[in-house]
Amino acid sequence: MPTPKPVAGQILAPMSFPKHGGGEITVGGPKENWTLFIVYRGKHCPRCKKYLNILNGMRGQWADAGFDIAVVSADTAEKAAADMGEFRWGFDLGYGLTETQMETLGLYVTEPLSGAETDRRFAEPGTFVIRPDGSMLLIAISNGPSARPELSELLDGMIFTKENDRPPRGTV
Template sequence: MPTPKPIAGSVLAPMSFPKLGGGTVTVGGPKENWTLFVVYRGKHCPRCKKYLNILDGMTSDWADAGFDIAVVSADTQEKAEADQAEFGWGFDLAYGLTEGQMETLGLYVTEPLSTAETDRRFAEPGTFVIRPDGSILLIAISNGPSARPELTELLDGMIFTKNNDRPPRGTV
């Protein structure tokens, strides 16, 4: 029986990933700040790079709004290091997302088209907003690379949500 998909308002059990530069990135569970958690397809995806470059340009805006940013893929450390070296992103970049973690997050999983694409199954995009108490406020998952939340609109909506203490939606 498959793991049920996460539900807005439910608490995400802490999930940790190895972080470039050492240590780990943990999402879920109690935190001081809100978390913007982005799952990207990996080094092979040019649309991911475009999206993450936009996010990198907005890191101070997200931080000013009280958000930590965590980004992860199923890539190996070497592939994540290559992306970091090429793009110089300032957010925490993690790697090694497992298929079990993909399932827990309710992500779509894809078989590579060939070894030229990548050497392992990978998660399609997912964006999550997690409250400081560890509960999931927003879940945006896609089954392909072309559909992701527009980051400026998302930030504006999250600022409104925080300032007005809005509840998670889509819980029925």
């Protein structure tokens, strides 16, 4: 039986990933700040690069709003290093997202079209906003690369949500 999809308001148990440059990225569990957690398809996805480049340009705005940023894919360390080398993103970049973690997050999983695309199953995009207590405020998952939250609209909504202490929605 498949694992149930995550529910807004649910506590995300801490989940760790190796981080490009050393160490680990951990999402979920109690933190000092809010977390914007983005799962991307991997090095093979040009739409992901466009989205992450926009995010990179907005890092300061997200930080000013009290958010830490974590980005991860199922890629290998070598592929993550190649992306970081090419794009020089300023956010923490994780790799090695497992299929068990994909399932826990409720992500769609895709078989590569060919070895030219990538050499392993990968997660389709997911965007999560996690409160400092570890609860998931927002869960936005897609089954393909073309549908993702628009980052400036998301930031505006999260600022409003924080300032007005709004609860998670879509819990019924």
